[in-house]
Amino acid sequence: DxxxxxxxxxxxxxxxxxxxxxxxxxQSLLHSDGKTYLxxxxxxxxxxxxxxxxxxxxxxxxxxxxxxxxxxxxxxxxKISRVEAEDVGVYYCMQGIHLxxxxxxxxxxxxxx
Amino acid sequence: EVQLVESGGGLVKxxxxxxxxxxxxxxxxxxxxxxxFRQAPGKGLEWVGFIRSKAYGGTTEYAASVKGRFTIxxxxxxxxxxxxxxxxxxxxxxxxxxxxxxxxxYGSGSPGYFDYWGQGTLVTVSS
Numbered sequence: 001d002x003x004x005x006x007x008x009x010x011x012x013x014x015x016x017x018x019x020x021x022x023x024x025x026x027q028s029l030l031h032s033d034g035k036t037y038l039x040x041x042x043x044x045x046x047x048x049x050x051x052x053x054x055x056x057x058x059x060x061x062x063x064x065x066x067x068x069x070x071x072x073x074x075x076x077x078x079k080i081s082r083v084e085a086e087d088v089g090v091y092y093c094m095q096g097i098h099l100x101x102x103x104x105x106x107x108x109x110x111x112x113x
Numbered sequence: 114e115v116q117l118v119e120s121g122g123g124l125v126k127x128x129x130x131x132x133x134x135x136x137x138x139x140x141x142x143x144x145x146x147x148x149x150f151r152q153a154p155g156k157g158l159e160w161v162g163f164i165r166s167k168a169y170g171g172t173t174e175y176a177a178s179v180k181g182r183f184t185i186x187x188x189x190x191x192x193x194x195x196x197x198x199x200x201x202x203x204x205x206x207x208x209x210x211x212x213x214x215x216x217x218x219y220g221s222g223s224p225g226y227f228d229y230w231g232q233g234t235l236v237t238v239s240s
Contacts, residue, residue, distance in 0.1 A: 048230040106157055
């Protein structure tokens, strides 16, 4: 199975400051179809996960543009340009290429200072 | 508006069975693969399995941890996906989420990712 490794596992950020989460996969997530099957989800406290970013860098419908994704191959990053209070929760990266199974990173907990 | 509503969770003894339902609305259910995930208390997300749309035979894939014990099915006429869980173990205790699959691999019916998630239903396996 593909191992997804996120760093850091926790993050405390002052509102208005940027935040960055790294996700590394044990194998390349680039498919022969040209797509890279790397996704980012946010699970807010007490809620179900919600899709933020698909295929590395495309924002899902309704996701604020302060969220951005980048990377290629095995190394990926989620950035929040200016953290807001509503961004608290646990962020997960997920791979969708080496199936089954779909696998997630351990999660990164974002808190507000 | 896409909505997914899970039901059927509860307390069950080890070795027993339980069936979860996922009622969908706001989209053409039959056109999509549907998947189940779970999250044990205080833990991360784990994929359980998915069912392809009928256009791709309605076939299924499962995680190794549930293969042979869990079965996913669908009733497109009712827009419901099911997760039949047999021979339950204490380690199956989790919140179970239903999701819609998108971003398909060309010609496979296998989703690349999942865009909408239900609110989840708690399954507790305990004697």
